[in-house]
Amino acid sequence: MKRIICTALICILVLTGCSATPVAKEQQPETTIPVYYLAGRVQASEAADLSVPFTGRVEAVLTSVGQAVKAGDPLVQFDISEASAQVKVTRQTLAIAQATLEKARTGARPEQLRQAEATAKAAKTALDNARKNLKRYQDLYNSDAIPLSQLETAQGQAASAEAAFKNADEALAILKNGETQAYMVVLEKQVDQAEASVAATEAVLANRTVKAPFDGIVVACPAKAGETYSYQTTLVSLENRDRLTVDAYGPTSAVNHFKVGQKVKARVAEQLDKEISGTVTWVGNTVDPKRQDVLVKISLAPETSLMAGMFAEIAPVQ
Template identity: 30%
Template sequence: MPPSPSSCLAAHQVDAPSLAHRSAAAASLFVCSNLLRLNRPFILATALSLALGWALPSHAQAPAAAPSAPPVIVATSTEARDNVTLNVIGNGVARQSVTLYPAVAGEVADVSFRTGQKVKAGQVLFRLVDRSQRLAADLAAARVDAAQVLARRYEGTRGTGAVPENVVDEARVALRAAQIELEQAREAVADRVVRAPFDGVLGLPSVEAGDRVTTDTALVTLDDQRVLRLDFEVPEAYLSRVAARQSLTAVNPAYPQRTFEGEITEIDSRVDPTTRNVRVRATLPNSDDLLRSGMSFQVQLQLPGQAYVSVPELALQWGRDGSFVWAVRNGNAVQVAARPVRRTAGRVLIDGDLKAGENVVVEGVQRLRADRPVRVIGNGS
């Protein structure tokens, strides 16, 4: 039997204790509305108002709760120096290194050394055929002797009037000219001897006895390799960290298990505008005579840097105003501007208003707001 209009109104005036009861009441209201559509309009309007009031959740009327502090995981910042290990390729050159050429053209008479021989300064290395030059020197020496005899004879008569003064002077000039010719002849003989200009080690000779040579013929190389000069380039950005007497290490492919130690001796006065590098020269002791001029080296330089605050990479964030980190100070999140200096081993060196030992947020940054409290639930350092 369908419900009467009065029973419909009475049923909908009862307070529904739950959402399920309110749903049932709404369904009952649909049936009752069909019954009451012919009755007074205010009855239907009253029933609809009650049904809508029951359908609304009761908690919508409750005041909003205050937001809780977001949980975060922090890490402790530390202090670290911006030290850089620079690896570059260098080229080894003997401290003194020359290629010897003859002073004059001629025929090689003798090669007076063997390859790899250590020689002293002034030691004879090559001789050219010099028979004509020696004969010319002998002739010049004879002329000097004759001029000396004549000059002494005339000098003995000075003041007696036996020989005019102008003849005595001419005899003295002739003696001096003969002496100069003798010096030139001896120099011509010396030019046909090639000597070592300094102590060193000789390379392979390019000529043999009997070869014809000119002043453009390279005879042999001579290297003083007791100390090797090591030339390499350093990027402009690290120029302020490089100084004379700074130590370094070098490795050569011929001796990969051995490290050679040296120090910087010279720094070029200019930066190459194309490569933006500056040339640096160091020295490597070579007391064992293992190194050779022209060798390549893997050079390693330890460049000291300034002290900065180090934080995990996860702590560094980016915003419209640049990079920053979230620091936890007195239980609140504080946004601190931080300029990244260099990344290394999962951490980043930063320059900003952050001190070593302060905690920075590494997880949970999405819900952070400046100067709002946070709840630290772990330390990831």
């Protein structure tokens, strides 16, 4: 009887096992974890440390850290008193040079010509009289009627009268015929030099106002009103954050995952839960001898929370 019961139990177990339907395993959704192959520093597409090529005292600081500025906006104003005085002097010199050149080009006025003619005529009369007087004294000296000193005095008077007539005659000829070409060239060069001096002093005056070279954000402003700053000392630091870039580096095996135009993901240590999109703009084809890796340039999408200097990791978009 026991043998019959055992045999029955075995049959039941076998039949139950054969008829059981296997339970299907629940399928888990596949997730793709980005692999950050490259790393580098975030930097602004445009950045500048503004300074001046002179030593001067700051009169006013017109900006502050964090302020958005437009190209051409004044940022720092230096004292302009000395520069303004130099501009005034050079402009006066230019006006004189231009007037002299214009006078030479237009020629003499009628009254100047009449005056020059009268001066030349008087000088000719004085020369004729001096020559007659010299001849008379020469005759008297030859007859031993006067001493040598009187003859020498007459000779000096004649020489002076001749020089005066020559000068008056040349002045009259210039007024009649105009200045010589060589003299006109000299006058024109003087005007050119005066214009260059005005331009130089006006440039110095303009440099007394430090202006923004491009649209951007003021990230540092060490300049202070009343302080004197020397040549090439940084006064304001400016960045254009409308377009941020990353110079990312990695070994050749990592760089092989990137190509120009490819979309990428970037994350920074300060915001690990946030991904910033970007595009590969350049892939290097040489290994840096110092770093022993390859450079890949990335252009990032505008993101107000990013700042230059942040360390970023780059992953390709699958």
